[in-house]
Each structure stands twice: as C-alpha cells, then as structure tokens.
Amino acid sequence: MPKRKAAIAVGGVAALGAAALLLPNANASQGKDQAQGAAGSARTLKAKDASDLAAQLQKALGDAIAGSYYDSAKQQLVVNVVSGDNNVIVQAKKAGAVVRKVDNSTAELKAAAQTLKTRATIPGTSWAIDPRTDKVVVTADSTVTGAKWDRLQSTVQTLGSGMATLRKSAGTFKTFVSGGDAIFAQVQGGGVRCSLGFNVTASDGSPAFLTAGHCGVAAKDWSDSQNGQPIATVDQAKFPGNDFSLVKYNDPNTQAPSEVNVGNGQTVQITQAADATVGETVFRMGSTTGLHNGQVTGLDATVNFQSETNPGGVDTVNGLIQTNVCAEAGDSGGSLFTQDGSAVGLTSGGSGDCTNGGETFFQPVTAALQATGATLGNGGAGGSGGNGGNGGNGAGDQSGSAAPSASAGDQSGAGAGAGDQSGAGAGDQSGAGDQSGAGAAPSASAGDQSGNGSADDGSSLTSSR
Structure with missing residues (x-):
C-alpha cells in the first residue's frame, strides 16, 4: 500500500488577522531570555x-x-x-x-473550587482560578435560571466576595463539533465531524493523531473526507472527566507531519508540547473557522455540560485551559498552539462564536500525551505538567485540528458519541445537533474548510467537537 501523507490543514476562514501576527515568526525560536540585570x-x-x-x-x-x-x-x-x-x-x-x-493561598482557592464541585455541579456552569484577580471565577450560561441560579449564587456568596466572583455568559455551554483539518465519521442518525488536533506517534510506534475525547466517544472509525472510507480507528477515548482521544492511522506507513496547516500554503512546525500560562497569546486552528488567536485566561478549569445521554445529568470535564479565543461547531479537537511551535491544547467546548466572541476550553496536550503514552513528532519533550497536563512527550504531528461536528448537523443522533461531548464542555449539544452543517466541510485542504460547517450557535459554551 503506498505511503499516505496525512495532510492536516486548517481552514483559513477569517483568519487573516491571526495569520498576520503568527506567520512572520511562525517557526522562529522564542530565543534566549534577555540578560537579567542586577x-x-x-x-x-x-x-x-x-x-x-x-x-x-x-x-x-x-x-x-x-x-x-x-x-x-x-x-x-x-x-x-x-x-x-x-x-x-x-x-x-x-x-x-x-x-x-x-490574600488567597493556593490551598484556599482549591478549597473554594471543591466547595463549588460539591454544592454547585449544575449543567451550564464552569469555574477556574484566575491568578490575575486571585479569585475563583464562576460562570453560568443562559440555561442556569430559577432555582439553579439561586443555588449557584448562594454557594458563591458563602465563599465570600474576596474569594470568588460570579458572572453570566450569554450563550450556552456545549461542545464544538467541527474544526481544524476536518475528520468525519458515520454514526446512527447521521454523521459527525471534528477537527484533527496534532499528529503523534503512539507508544507502539504507529502513526496516530490526537483529537477531542467527545469525538472519539461519538464514533470509532474516522475518514479524512465526508462519506469516505475510514483511514483511522480510535485507540483510546476519554470523556467526560477528560476530553482527549488517541486515533491510530489504519495504514502503518502513513506519514503524519508534525505541523499545523494555517492556510494559504503556510504551516507551523510543532516541535514540542507545553503547558499553558495565563496571559500568553495562543492560536487555535479549526476546520470551521480557521485560524484565530487570543489569550489564556485560566487554568485547571471545570466545565459542567448538560449530558446528552442522561436527561438531567451532567458531564463534567476537569483540568481544562480557559481562553478568550473564539470557536464554533466543527472546531472540536482542533489544535491550540503557540507561535514558537508548541502544542498546548485540543479544542473541547465553549460559548459564543467568531463574530461576537466568546470563551473556549481546551484539553491540555501534555496531559493527553502522558495518559496515552504518545509522543509528538520524533518524541519531542512535553511540558512540565502544570495545569493538569503532565509533561507528556511531545505531541506529534499536530497538523490540523479537528473537532467533531455533526456532519450536516444531523448529529442529533450521534448518540453516545456526540452526546458525551457534553462532558467536554458541551452541555448544550443536544444531540450534537448544533453541529449542523459541520459535516459538509471538506477535510483536506485548509482552504476548503473555510466556511464549512455551521457555527453551531456559537453563542454557547460548546466543545468544539
């Protein structure tokens, strides 16, 4: 069987601003720190x-x-x-x-987060420690009303104004199905589309890639074209709790480059995995919305998604990276990386869209690598493990990122697969249906992706599947 190169491209939709910032130094090393003075x-x-x-x-x-x-x-x-x-x-x-x-120590902030977990694990809520305010920031989406809102507000008040703050999100938390280099799967009731995150080498030496866990739970066999023959099979999938999947290419001779295609023939080489730092600039690539950038706003975030498989239930995902980078349906699983070529996260879910903005949560790549035993590229070193993501070995060929999205929005029947996403931050996903349109997007060339896949009501906190 001829060698097949896994081309992971990410759509260049509305990505000019981010591309202009990223590309000039895309492959440049961060360089040495400037000399310390006195x-x-x-x-x-x-x-x-x-x-x-x-x-x-x-x-x-x-x-x-x-x-x-x-x-x-x-x-x-x-x-x-x-x-x-x-x-x-x-x-x-x-x-x-x-x-x-x-004023607040790490132990006190963690205790506050534990109190929220015990008393306020409500679908449509999230919380993360914000080191810039030295508080736990609690967010409630538009579905948290009535008795649920009263319960959440009361719990936050018991923590004290100096320990936590409560805010409202106009959208709803859900997973983003669609993204990066699009990948497709067929499930009962329709199709699912996600984005490929990063190409990696599995622990047994076989070529593979990382994507969102809610994508891997939704379907086992994945193709690089809509209605195409499967080219990869899920080896490990974790969701809820975590949100990552290791998917192995069926052809052991597949050449899976460690890079992210950012459109217009440009790629960023991925050389290592790194832990996120609050305040740093990061870039997200997805098959639905292309390349976008923003800042990391929180670490070790917890998101409570409405379960799609258990009416009234909650799918909780912990240890996530919180950012103000936008995303939409179909971007799930897509790659979050830095300008120096460090793999940071896999798109999980969030709220909002790339027209009005929003917030998005990502599974740390370092944690996914450590858990699966995979390595980036030729085994690039992983991060230090902060944020819940322990230094896994690098994470490979990230090249595109793919978030599951319901192919053609049918998702509603994605059933377990898509539904599970909720834990990944997709509560609303009912049926992953929001993904509507995601399926149509061609997976291969980044450019093609542009415009594919509907935005899935980006207003909600969705895990970009």
Whole structure:
C-alpha cells in the first residue's frame, strides 16, 4: 500500500488577522531570555520561557506560590505570594519574577473550587482560578435560571466576595463539533465531524493523531473526507472527566507531519508540547473557522455540560485551559498552539462564536500525551505538567485540528458519541445537533474548510467537537 501523507490543514476562514501576527515568526525560536540585570531584578521573558520559569518555581516552592501569569505587555512573569512569606518572595525575585502579594493561598482557592464541585455541579456552569484577580471565577450560561441560579449564587456568596466572583455568559455551554483539518465519521442518525488536533506517534510506534475525547466517544472509525472510507480507528477515548482521544492511522506507513496547516500554503512546525500560562497569546486552528488567536485566561478549569445521554445529568470535564479565543461547531479537537511551535491544547467546548466572541476550553496536550503514552513528532519533550497536563512527550504531528461536528448537523443522533461531548464542555449539544452543517466541510485542504460547517450557535459554551 503506498505511503499516505496525512495532510492536516486548517481552514483559513477569517483568519487573516491571526495569520498576520503568527506567520512572520511562525517557526522562529522564542530565543534566549534577555540578560537579567542586577540580581533579583525582573527578567524580560518570552511566553514559553515564562511558562518554564513558572513551572520551575512551582516545583521548588509548591503551594507557597498562589498562582502566576504572564504580563505580555511588560514580558514578565508575575508570581502571587501570600503576604508574610519573605523567603518565598526572595527566591521568586532572585529567579527573575515579579512578585505580587495576595490574600488567597493556593490551598484556599482549591478549597473554594471543591466547595463549588460539591454544592454547585449544575449543567451550564464552569469555574477556574484566575491568578490575575486571585479569585475563583464562576460562570453560568443562559440555561442556569430559577432555582439553579439561586443555588449557584448562594454557594458563591458563602465563599465570600474576596474569594470568588460570579458572572453570566450569554450563550450556552456545549461542545464544538467541527474544526481544524476536518475528520468525519458515520454514526446512527447521521454523521459527525471534528477537527484533527496534532499528529503523534503512539507508544507502539504507529502513526496516530490526537483529537477531542467527545469525538472519539461519538464514533470509532474516522475518514479524512465526508462519506469516505475510514483511514483511522480510535485507540483510546476519554470523556467526560477528560476530553482527549488517541486515533491510530489504519495504514502503518502513513506519514503524519508534525505541523499545523494555517492556510494559504503556510504551516507551523510543532516541535514540542507545553503547558499553558495565563496571559500568553495562543492560536487555535479549526476546520470551521480557521485560524484565530487570543489569550489564556485560566487554568485547571471545570466545565459542567448538560449530558446528552442522561436527561438531567451532567458531564463534567476537569483540568481544562480557559481562553478568550473564539470557536464554533466543527472546531472540536482542533489544535491550540503557540507561535514558537508548541502544542498546548485540543479544542473541547465553549460559548459564543467568531463574530461576537466568546470563551473556549481546551484539553491540555501534555496531559493527553502522558495518559496515552504518545509522543509528538520524533518524541519531542512535553511540558512540565502544570495545569493538569503532565509533561507528556511531545505531541506529534499536530497538523490540523479537528473537532467533531455533526456532519450536516444531523448529529442529533450521534448518540453516545456526540452526546458525551457534553462532558467536554458541551452541555448544550443536544444531540450534537448544533453541529449542523459541520459535516459538509471538506477535510483536506485548509482552504476548503473555510466556511464549512455551521457555527453551531456559537453563542454557547460548546466543545468544539
């Protein structure tokens, strides 16, 4: 059988702004940090270097650090330290970070999140620790009303105004079916479409790719064209709880490049997996909406999706990366990466669309790699494991990203597959139906994807399947 090159392309739809920012230095190294001035002065850092420093300090100082974030304007790492711990302050400053004294410790913030889990696991809600405000930010979508809203509001109030904040989202939480390089599957009741995230090498040496878990739960066999013959089979799929799938190519000679196709014949080489850092700029590629960029706004986020397989039930996904990057149906599974070629996440779900904006959640790639034993490309090293994603070995050929989307929106019958997405952040997905239109999008060339797949009511927090 001739060798087949897995072309993972991502549509270039409305991606000019992001492409202009990304492409000039797409394959450039972040470079060395600028020299540190006098001992203890803050260092000027690239985002990747700031992430590495944050991981080192977290490992050395543990819970004495109450979170950290990247100040992109000043190119500095800001580390939160509870007032009074002078030894920690000295060490953090010596390492080159900016130290900020805060009131809430890591233990207190985690305890608040646990209280929310115990008392307010309600479909259509999410929460994440925001190191910039030193609080737990709780979000409720448009479906959280009446007694559910009263219960959530009461729980947040018991935590105290200095510990948590509550806000409303105009949309609804759901998974995004559609995305990156489109991949397709047939299920009872219709078709499903997702985006390919990153090409990888499985632990047994076979070529494979990562995509969203709710996609892998929805269907076992995947094709690179609508109604085409399957070219890959799901090996592992986790959803809810986590949201990742390892899908192996059926042809062991498949050449799966470690790159993301960002449209117009341009690609970004993926050389490693990395943990996200709050404040850093990231890029998302998906077959429905193409290339878009934004910032990481939270880590270790929890999203409660309305279960599609259990009426009234909840599918909860933990340890996610929260961003303000837009996404729509069909973008699920698509790749989240940085300008220096680091694989960061797989599109899970969110709310909003790429016209009005929104928020999107991503499964950390480092966690997916560690759990599956896969490696990126030729085994590039993974991240440090922060955020729930422990340094897995790299994550391979990310080339396109694919989020399951209901092919032709039929999804409603995707049944277990699509439904499961809810846990991935797709509560609303009822039937994954929102994916409507996603199926039509051609998978191969990035350009083709443009415009494919309907936006799935982006207004909701959907996991871009």
